[in-house]
Amino acid sequence: AQKVTQAQTEISVVEKEDVTLDCVYETRDTTYYLFWYKQPPSGELVFLIRRNSFDEQNEISGRYSWNFQKSTSSFNFTITASQVVDSAVYFCALSEADSWGKFQFGAGTQVVVTP
Amino acid sequence: NAGVTQTPKFQVLKTGQSMTLQCAQDMNHNSMYWYRQDPGMGLRLIYYSASEGTTDKGEVPNGYNVSRLNKREFSLRLESAAPSQTSVYFCASIYGTGLSTNEKLFFGSGTQLSVL
Numbered sequence: 001a002q003k004v005t006q007a008q009t010e011i012s013v014v015e016k017e018d019v020t021l022d023c024v025y026e027t028r029d030t031t032y033y034l035f036w037y038k039q040p041p042s043g044e045l046v047f048l049i050r051r052n053s054f055d056e057q058n059e060i061s062g063r064y065s066w067n068f069q070k071s072t073s074s075f076n077f078t079i080t081a082s083q084v085v086d087s088a089v090y091f092c093a094l095s096e097a098d099s100w101g102k103f104q105f106g107a108g109t110q111v112v113v114t115p
Numbered sequence: 116n117a118g119v120t121q122t123p124k125f126q127v128l129k130t131g132q133s134m135t136l137q138c139a140q141d142m143n144h145n146s147m148y149w150y151r152q153d154p155g156m157g158l159r160l161i162y163y164s165a166s167e168g169t170t171d172k173g174e175v176p177n178g179y180n181v182s183r184l185n186k187r188e189f190s191l192r193l194e195s196a197a198p199s200q201t202s203v204y205f206c207a208s209i210y211g212t213g214l215s216t217n218e219k220l221f222f223g224s225g226t227q228l229s230v231l
Binding site for chain 1: 157
């Protein structure tokens with residue numbers, strides 16, 4: 001069975017601080033896919049990144065970076081120099097290859113960035 | 116390109132009333148999903164349809180039924196609404212093979228449902 005844990009319920013930072021969101025997953029599949037979605041106050045779910053289990057290369061996109069470590073079953077997300085527009089709920093999700101499309105979401109982490 | 120469209124955006128029901136949430140996608144996706152979002156619990160899968168003509172239960176199917184009307188449309192029905200079904204409901208779709216590195220879930224804008 002697949003499981004995703006986001007232990008941080010809420011993180012509050014002051015603008016320009018860095019913030020790291022933790023995501024720990026469990027799966028028995030050797031092939032799986034990890035995702036991060038952002039949900040701003042407007043409520044829509046915005047795709048941020050997909051990472052395949054066979055590709056452990058970390059990724060940077062502007063102020064966003066992701067650290068994928070299979071050894072610790074973690075897929076952490078860092079926002080560098082946070083801005084007020086980063087205030088949102090962030091969800092980590094997992095889909096196993098054998099049940100592709102059935103995403104297991106974590107509980108989400110609320111990020112609050114104050115000026 | 117509209118993506119995933121779900122209606123209505125807001126609905127208030129009384130306990131015992133029934134209603135259907137509608138969802139349509141125009142991306143020629145094979146698989147469609149209904150999730151509910153509750154505070155502190157993330158998104159939980161209610162029902163899904165891996166392809167036209169098939170439906171399967173997800174994690175929290177009790178109290179719901181679904182219909183995959185055609186490839187584009189996937190509806191969620193509450194036959195007798197209960198306060199425990201107060202939630203935000205999201206429809207989502209995906210092409211369905213996972214092979215393309217660009218494949219991801221596309222979500223509708225959500226339905227805020229309150230059952231009194």
